[in-house]
Amino acid sequence: MNHSGGERSNRFPPFDFWTSNWADRLLLPGLYRPGGFVYVLVSPNFVADGVSRSTRPESTGSFIEMSESSSRSLKLPTASEVIVFKDSASACRAAADRIADVIRQVPCPKLGLATGSTPIPVYAELVAKYRSGSLDFSGVHSFNLDEYYPISPLNDQSYRWFMNHHLFSHVGIPANQAHVLDGTVPAEAADEHAAQFERWIESAGGLDLQLLGIGRNGHIGFNEPEEMALAKAIDLPTRRIELHPVTRSDAAPAFGGLDHVPTHALTVGTRQILKARRVLILAFGANKADAVAASLQGPPTAQVPASLLQTVADRVVWLLDEASAARLVGS
Numbered sequence: 094m095n096h097s098g099g100e101r102s103n104r105f106p107p108f109d110f111w112t113s114n115w116a117d118r119l120l121l122p123g124l125y126r127p128g129g130f131v132y133v134l135v136s137p138n139f140v141a142d143g144v145s146r147s148t149r150p151e152s153t154g155s156f157i158e159m160s161e162s163s164s165r166s167l168k169l170p171t172a173s174e175v176i177v178f179k180d181s182a183s184a185c186r187a188a189a190d191r192i193a194d195v196i197r198q199v200p201c202p203k204l205g206l207a208t209g210s211t212p213i214p215v216y217a218e219l220v221a222k223y224r225s226g227s228l229d230f231s232g233v234h235s236f237n238l239d240e241y242y243p244i245s246p247l248n249d250q251s252y253r254w255f256m257n258h259h260l261f262s263h264v265g266i267p268a269n270q271a272h273v274l275d276g277t278v279p280a281e282a283a284d285e286h287a288a289q290f291e292r293w294i295e296s297a298g299g300l301d302l303q304l305l306g307i308g309r310n311g312h313i314g315f316n317e318p319e320e321m322a323l324a325k326a327i328d329l330p331t332r333r334i335e336l337h338p339v340t341r342s343d344a345a346p347a348f349g350g351l352d353h354v355p356t357h358a359l360t361v362g363t364r365q366i367l368k369a370r371r372v373l374i375l376a377f378g379a380n381k382a383d384a385v386a387a388s389l390q391g392p393p394t395a396q397v398p399a400s401l402l403q404t405v406a407d408r409v410v411w412l413l414d415e416a417s418a419a420r421l422v423g424s
């Protein structure tokens with residue numbers, strides 16, 4: 094289902110990213126020093142108070158260099174924190190540490206979890222913490238972002254299979270506290286199932302932390318690029334969607350060819366993602382660099398769903414490697 098009813102293309106970014114006006118007001122490239130350090134980018138300021146969201150398509154920013162051993166984190170009330178690590182392994186360790194902090198500090202923590210290749214080392218780190226006895230999952234409630242549709246949980250490409258394999262079966266999380274959208278519901282029940290999943294998140298009190306990856310086309314969860322007004326784009330419900338051509342083509346090798354990739358999926362909507370009390374978004378590799386740059390330095394738009402995180406910028410932390418951050422300076 095294409096909510097815009099319009100055509101979608103493989104082109105990304107969906108606008109002239111490098112020549113548009115706001116691109117002239119980007120970061121100070123001279124301050125960026127690639128190497129074995131962690132960099133913090135003070136991202137564009139988009140006011141967010143958790144109730145009303147104000148969006149201003151203006152961007153200014155600066156880099157602040159930090160040593161990797163530093164525990165200092167730059168916090169500004171209206172800006173995202175963006176940390177660039179020398180490699181993805183370091184970023185995944187940092188992500189696992191932040192998730193572990195939430196599990197330890199929040200009573201009955203509610204986690205929104207992601208799948209895909211990006212968070213696999215994060216889950217490995219969490220499993221290691223559990224095995225060492227330093228992390229208890231018995232009180233954790235998790236809600237996965239998405240699931241292909243239709244798909245059986247016995248299919249090793251299903252996200253239920255992925256989560257059992259990489260996390261759930263290793264950490265003693267009670268089965269009735271680990272929620273994944275069901276890719277086997279009949280088509281006529283899919284919308285109600287998605288709405289029910291959203292009600293479960295709501296009745297649990299919302300998400301304490303949402304872990305995200307980012308698609309090459311800028312998607313978060315399976316909220317795909319679309320033509321849509323911003324007000325609607327930030328309030329999308331959990332629902333069945335039609336997968337974007339870029340998403341299907343990226344999934345094709347894992348499914349053994351494009352013809353085997355489901356055409357649809359169920360996804361938690363932007364409404365719940367943006368309501369999460371903390372958002373951790375991870376991006377690694379050069380093939381994510383355009384999406385990262387458009388999300389952080391372009392205007393907030395439904396055509397780049399991760400750019401919608403700018404509307405709740407003070408709750409969002411980006412963990413990047415050097416390659417995915419490379420376009421932030423127009424290199």
Ligand code: F6R
Nearest residue numbers: 207208209210211306307308314
């Ligand atoms: C998966 C999900 C997707 C992925 C994104 C990146 O639950 O929500 O948005 O995070 O497609 O996938 P990888 O990590 O495989 O590059």
